Amino acid sequence: MNTLIRLEIARTLRNKKFMFFSLLYPAGLFLAIAGSADPNDKVSGTNLTLTLYYTVAMASFGALTSVLVGNSERIAKEREQGWVRQLRLTTLPGRGYVIAKVASAAVVSLPSILIVFGLAATAKHVRLEAWQWLALTGSIWAGSMVFAALGVAIGYLVSGDAVRPVTMIIYFGLSILGGLWFPTTGYPEWLNDVVRWLPTHAYAAIGRAIEVGDAPAASDVAVMVGYLLLFTGGAAWLYRKDTLKA
């Protein structure tokens, strides 16, 4: 299985389009948005500067992109082309394919987090304690597993030409509504009541709590764990269904 994981990583790193979207795109957005903001501007209703806000938001967005966008499309395509069938004629255990996809996504999502943090520290002079950087990296990286599971579930649920638009709608929907692109504090109250239940909202909220030196809210952690169970359960169920049909 290690060989499969290694191959999955190698092909991802070779894919220029993917590297652009998961590395350069969030980093560029971070520089563009945070660069135009006054470093002392606070996000309305919070104690957080815009720069700090976008440090977490764009690192999260980069990690989300790495684990969600590539995987769902690849899985749907490889199911259709029969690569998944071919793998079932090997000694690889059934889960191995999905595990390799998630593991390789985890490896390539780390650079997209680190590049945003690197830019924040160098270009935008963000200063945090060492433990905060480590905790941020750890929580955003671990949290990306929720979206990796979602990517697998979409890949097994949607087929053919539909998978790209469906993934994009979910990806942009989660990013924008969850506050990865703009602070949600500007949203009407009814919308805020809804979006706080989104995984992306909880994802970034945990990071922001670490930035101000707080412990993450239990409700945010609970939302993430809930979605992790939902998405992995859904992915596992869809995978089994697909296996019996194939």
Added chain:
Amino acid sequence: MTATTVPATDSARTTHRAAVAFRGVTKAYGTVRAVDGLDVELLPGQTVALLGPNGAGKSTTLDLLLGLRRPDQGEVELFGVSPREAIERGLVGAMLQSGGLMEEVRVRELVGLACDLHPRPHPVDEVLSRAGLADIGDRLVNKLSGGQAQRVRFALATAGASDLIVLDEPTTGMDVSARQAFWATIREQADQGRTVLFATHYLEEADEVADRILVLHRGRILADGTAAEIKARAGARRVTFDLDAADLASDAGSRLSALPALTAFDVSGRTVRIQSSDADATVHAVYALGLYPRNLEVAGLGLEQAFIAITDAATAEERDAATAEEAAR
């Protein structure tokens, strides 16, 4: 219709465990029975061709054999264990028509993965050169031609020392020389005592390579035997001759159709075409009728014609049965 029995003695059957065993296997999609009560055993070391028109159930049969689908009824065993277990033990290497390849990786990397996953792998270089891929090991898989991709599939199927090799339409997309090289490799594998099962559209491949042929039709086995037996079964010889107009004008048609050993009969213009299971008796009887056949030709049936004759006969039989059933209502 009963199938010719497996050319193997009972002692062989008890000392060797069947490489492949289907026992009463049925698989339906909705109301269509893709595989209908399949009972067959393949013995270790046999090279078996699976023939059948489109929709005969070949792909479903191979899917069931490899554990990619589960039978509705009956059971499938490979070397006495379930297909999945046989695969996990590295006993089976398979090349699927519908088998996709991992894209954006190099040929060598992909073949290396297959070797890595096999419990008794061959060296990667050996697998590559046997499949004729030694020169294109650095090529990206998604940049290959159809024939090259087919060779990669073959390499994946032969990455390790598997006892059974299953090939679904293996030479599709290959040119003639590639096809010949491919079958030479398969013969080598068979000579090493491996069991080989392949489905093909090219009947000459079955004729040249297989020592046993299974003819599948609507999910059932119509014929089972060597190429020679299958040909004999369909009416071994084709007899062609022309008749004079005078001879034709008489009631030649009805007299000819009553000839001995006749299995098929057709008159077009002045040309009479006959398939016969005993050409000597048939030709003798033609003269005995007082006819004078000109340009007489007696030729053996190719496997292709035999195959068509067998499947056509089965289709006609089914149609007759259906008509009779309807008439009875």
